[in-house]
Amino acid sequence: MPATNLEYWSTKIGRNQARDLETTTLLEARGWLVLRFWEHEPPATVAEHIAEQVRARRAGVSA
Template identity: 45%
Template sequence: MKKTHTNRSNNMRAIRGKDTKMEIKVRHALWQKGYRFRKNDRTLYGSPDISIKKYKLVVFLDSCFWHGCPVHFKLPKINSDFWEQKIRRNTERDAEVTRHYVEEGWTILRFWEHEVKDNINEVVDNIIYHINQKNV
């Protein structure tokens, strides 16, 4: 079956912006290990997926499609001009958010969707390592 513009629009509209499976898995793993955090804190710039203000640490879990992963992103053939501009703007916004936290002295961690899928333990251990570095 060939995808039409309407089908793609409906599919894209159904994709969650927060509480994705990836985010839930990472948060659950951190919680199970005893780490407490805020999720999607709108008082912080860019509403990080995970944040701990006490340690000035924010974590973003970036979808390979929506954030233009250099390994996995494939530009849709239908309405490609729109999607190219959309993904470019998303990557620009990611850079702005990263710059903001770096300038403010925060630790910002970004993980690609495929990193979480390939080795969630490594991602969680990396987050815990940075929490523990702040907790010294």
Template identity: 50%
Template sequence: MAAAYESRASSAASRAVMQANRRRDTSPEMTVRRLVHAQGLRYQVDTKPLPALNRRADLVFATAKVAVLVDGCYWHGCPEHGTVAQTNATYWRTKIARNRERDDETNKRLADAGWLPLRAWEHEDPEAVVARIIDAVRCPSSGANTFNR
């Protein structure tokens, strides 16, 4: 029996677009990674901060316990740039709501384990995102450590 939220492409073109979406190494993520690396910080890429939690962060600073997640506006329901699907609207509305719930749960579980989950939207200025990452990693008690939604 198939799950109630099983993905079904509405057309061959939609399926091709969906298959072309990357889980990692997106353009916004790569920009942030390059800038962070240029600042001398080293990190793990696409790694589980908590081995028991089946969730990955885009950049992981294990020693500082900082997990950076660069979220896509569409996939994570950005209030500023998120759009409503024209086809299969009910499916996508449910899918994006589930993604946001999972994001909130991930933030909570990381925080409960002593980690700082830092989230950035793909549309944010990469330099500003990197400045917040540097503050969090180099000065964990600075108080400027949050930029969750």
């Protein structure tokens, strides 16, 4: 949590988390697999994770 303007950031982060949970729930209910990544993650790492999920789903395994 940031050291300054704590009330603003805690409220904002809480709203973002609630929104993300709602979005994930709705998408998963419709059969989507939701993957989230941070912008600082290396693209190769993200691509490999996505590829792993695709391979697992094609094999009928939840990874």
